[in-house]
Amino acid sequence: MIKQAIIPLAGLGTRMLPLTSVMPKELMPINGKPNLQYILDECIDAGVKEFIFIISKKKLSIKKYFFNDNFYRKILKKKKDKRLLEEYKKIKRYQKMIKFVYQNKPKGTGDAVLKCKKFIKGKYFLLLLPDDLIIRKNCSKEMIQLHKKTNGSIIATKRVEKKTVSRWGILSIRNKKKKYFQIKDVVEKPSIKKAPSNFAIIGRYILPNKIFDEIKKLKPGQGGEIHITDAIRRLIKKESKFYGNIFKGKYLDCGTLSGYINSGIQISKRK
Numbered sequence: 729m730i731k732q733a734i735i736p737l738a739g740l741g742t743r744m745l746p747l748t749s750v751m752p753k754e755l756m757p758i759n760g761k762p763n764l765q766y767i768l769d770e771c772i773d774a775g776v777k778e779f780i781f782i783i784s785k786k787k788l789s790i791k792k793y794f795f796n797d798n799f800y801r802k803i804l805k806k807k808k809d810k811r812l813l814e815e816y817k818k819i820k821r822y823q824k825m826i827k828f829v830y831q832n833k834p835k836g837t838g839d840a841v842l843k844c845k846k847f848i849k850g851k852y853f854l855l856l857l858p859d860d861l862i863i864r865k866n867c868s869k870e871m872i873q874l875h876k877k878t879n880g881s882i883i884a885t886k887r888v889e890k891k892t893v894s895r896w897g898i899l900s901i902r903n904k905k906k907k908y909f910q911i912k913d914v915v916e917k918p919s920i921k922k923a924p925s926n927f928a929i930i931g932r933y934i935l936p937n938k939i940f941d942e943i944k945k946l947k948p949g950q951g952g953e954i955h956i957t958d959a960i961r962r963l964i965k966k967e968s969k970f971y972g973n974i975f976k977g978k979y980l981d982c983g984t985l986s987g988y989i990n991s992g993i994q995i996s997k998r999k
């Protein structure tokens with residue numbers, strides 16, 4: 729069973745400046761709810777019991793958002809606000825599930841994940857990148873089901889336009905079925921010429937705990953960062969089974985300003 733989810737939150741959010749100069753992008757509201765809360769709710773609905781947040785000294789407001797009890801207690805003592813009480817209860821529920829680790833230098837997703845090693849108890853864990861929202865169908869749930877069926881590691885994927893492949897991790901595929909395929913190789917942000925397909929990695933992974941040892945062996949890759957993609961590549965070369973889950977939900981890219989604006993529009997359409 730997959731009970732733990734790692735969420736890297738130490739990124740600087742430069743694609744969203746100036747908004748992110750004072751507020752972490754993960755707390756920016758989309759249709760009245762912080763981006764990050766969509767990710768948490770997706771995981772909880774899929775059976776996750778514990779979150780490991782990777783933050784930095786610059787992102788302490790994320791900790792404050794979830795751990796600000798005195799503030800709420802004082803206000804609730806003064807006035808019996810039903811709505812606020814409900815919201816506070818929700819925050820208390822999240823609070824019980826969250827642990828923090830720190831990545832003060834942005835050295836890449838692989839480096840961030842490695843910092844969580846001591847907290848991971850199971851054989852597999854979920855990794856979610858909060859820039860990537862998937863709505864209308866729970867992607868983590870789909871992935872857990874595919875993991876149970878295949879006993880392998882899983883990566884969420886969708887086809888993207890060929891001209892955009894250099895923005896993503898790209899999968900090389902084998903034995904494609906309707907909703908999933910086996911992954912033969914992965915490349916981080918290849919050129920159009922070098923891309924083995926147009927199936928892109930979208931920010932959801934079910935990874936084995938043996939990935940930590942592979943991350944340790946990595947040297948900085950594309951853009952000078954330690955990429956989780958490169959550790960996955962090493963595991964595939966060692967015959968670890970990885971599958972691409974072609975998810976059914978709608979993908980929203982919240983990591984850019986135009987994507988963020990569109991996410992608000994798409995999510996409000998749902999109601």
Ligand code: G1P
Pocket residue numbers: 837857859860895896897898916917928929930931955957983
């Ligand atoms: C990261 C991953 C990349 C993946 C993407 C999905 O890139 O490194 O493989 O396709 O997330 O959003 P980033 O968005 O951090 O540049």
